[in-house]
Amino acid sequence: MIDVLSLRALIAVADTGSVTSAATLLSYTPSNITQHIRRLERTVQCTLLERVGRGVVLTEYARSLVERGRPIVLALDDLAAAHDGEPAGRVRIAVFPTALRGLIIPAVAALASAHPALVVQPLELEPEESLLFVRTGLTDLALVKTWGRRAEETPDPDLRRISLGVDRVDAILPGDHPLAIQPGVSMEQLRHEPWAVTPDDGPYRQWIAAQGGLGNPTGPVYEAAEFQSIIEYIAAGLAVGAVPRLGRGPLPPGVVAVPLTDEASFREVSLVVRAAAADGPNLHAVIQGILRQSGSSLETP
Numbered sequence: 001m002i003d004v005l006s007l008r009a010l011i012a013v014a015d016t017g018s019v020t021s022a023a024t025l026l027s028y029t030p031s032n033i034t035q036h037i038r039r040l041e042r043t044v045q046c047t048l049l050e051r052v053g054r055g056v057v058l059t060e061y062a063r064s065l066v067e068r069g070r071p072i073v074l075a076l077d078d079l080a081a082a083h084d085g086e087p088a089g090r091v092r093i094a095v096f097p098t099a100l101r102g103l104i105i106p107a108v109a110a111l112a113s114a115h116p117a118l119v120v121q122p123l124e125l126e127p128e129e130s131l132l133f134v135r136t137g138l139t140d141l142a143l144v145k146t147w148g149r150r151a152e153e154t155p156d157p158d159l160r161r162i163s164l165g166v167d168r169v170d171a172i173l174p175g176d177h178p179l180a181i182q183p184g185v186s187m188e189q190l191r192h193e194p195w196a197v198t199p200d201d202g203p204y205r206q207w208i209a210a211q212g213g214l215g216n217p218t219g220p221v222y223e224a225a226e227f228q229s230i231i232e233y234i235a236a237g238l239a240v241g242a243v244p245r246l247g248r249g250p251l252p253p254g255v256v257a258v259p260l261t262d263e264a265s266f267r268e269v270s271l272v273v274r275a276a277a278a279d280g281p282n283l284h285a286v287i288q289g290i291l292r293q294s295g296s297s298l299e300t301p
Contacts, residue, residue: 001043002040002043002044002069003036003039003040003043004072004073004076005036006036006037006039006040006043007040007065007069007072007073008026008036008073009022009026009028009032009033009036009037009040010036010037010040010048010058010062010065010066010069011066011069011070011073011136011137012025012026012033013033013037013049013056013058014058014062014063014066015136015138017055018055018056019033019034019037019049019056025138037049044061044065046059046061046062047059047061047062048061048062048065049062070136070137073137074137074274074276074277075276077137077277078274078276078277078280085281086115086117086281087115087117087118087281087282087284087285087286088115088117088118088282089117089118089119089282090119090120090121091118091119091120091121091140091141091282091283091286092121092122092123092138092139092140092141093120093121093122093123093139093140093141093142093143093286094122094123094124094125094129094130094133094134094138094139094141094142094143095122095123095124095125095130095142095143096124096125096126096127096130096143096144096145097124097247098167098227098244098246098247098248099143099145099246099247099269100122100124100247101247101249102245102246102247102248102297103143103164103246103247103269103290103293103294103297103298104122104143104290104293105122106293106297107120107289107290107292107293108120108122110289110292110293111285111286111289114285114289115285118282118285118286120286123139125142126202127142127144127145127146130142130143130144130272131144131159131272134159134272134273134274135156135158135159135274137274140273140274140277140282140283140286141271141272141273141283141286141287142271142272142273143164143269143270143271143272143290144269144270144271144272145167145267145268145269145270146203146267146268146270147203147204147206147207147267148207148210148211148264148265148266148267157275158274158275158276159272159273159274159275160272160273160274160275160278161270161271161272162270162271162272162273162287162291163268163269163270163301164269164270164271164290164291164294164298165269165294165295165297165298165299165300165301166266166267166268166269166298166299166300166301167244167245167246167266167267167269167298167299168244168245168259168260168265168266168299169242169243169244169245169260169265169266169267170242170243170244170245170257170258170259170260170265171185171187171190171240171241171242171257171258171259171260172230172231172234172240172241172242172243172251172255172256172257172258173185173234173240173255173256173257173258174234174235174237174240174254174255174256175253175254175255175256176237176254177240177256179258180256180258182258183258183259184258184259184260184261185258185259185260185261186212186260186261186262187208187211187212187213187242187260187262187265188212190213190240190242191212191213191214191215191216191217192215192216192217192218193217193218193219193239193240194217194218194219194220194221194222194238194239194240195208195213195214195217195221195222195239195240195241196221196222196223196224196229196230196231196233196234196238196239196240196241197213197214197221197222197223197224197230197241198223198224198225198230199223199224199225207264208242210264211242211262211264211265213242219238219239221239222238222239227243227244227247227248228249230243231243231248231251231252231255232252234255235252235253235254235255242260242265243257244266244267245257246267246269246297246298266299268301269294269298271287271290273287
């Protein structure tokens, strides 16, 4: 009979790419992981890991075992989580960076006070990877965002999406900018300005381009990975920008936020959870805690 812990160890190696990372994920030692894998190899009478250089890769049979065994392990996790009584244990949530600061940390603090036996562990990830983590059971929840439009219902019947609200995006301007005293400003009005933006071609840059930003700017385009660094460029009088409110924090002196009037100037923020796990007491408590915090951190759609 296949040992569930050994199967879980193999799945962890498949998900993380190494024995050491699998051990960290499961709070085991690398030797524990190795022992579990060897036990599973004796049970199935087949080699599961092959050494390649200093690492390991799964054999074809091991990949098949992971694919067929994952739903079984997840179902057992769901069965264990569906207990009656007070929330207790660990809940893992993948969350994008600005939501970690502006939404999840306050929610985790409130949950720690209300449910001392419940431990909520956030993991900072971008939405695409977060969804993969939920599907594979690496996290229990994912907090995701969609720029400039309401999030579509996930086509995956195994996942449930819970809308939390919208995170408005403001134009961030130097205080002496001619538009800084206006009640609102459009992206079209800023299209020829020098901009401070993130360096990649991800959803944020695509959203700015779709709204008319970065249209033949009159000065250089400054790039920074963090919104706080973008704001520092603006504080120095070098550029303008567009930054969401969630997790932004107080603006430095000489910088103002002016609401963007464009219809799509927001991010839709949602929770995603596996449908089979959503009604357990632990996840129910965490979801309700995040919903309460979103009432003060986000706007109603």
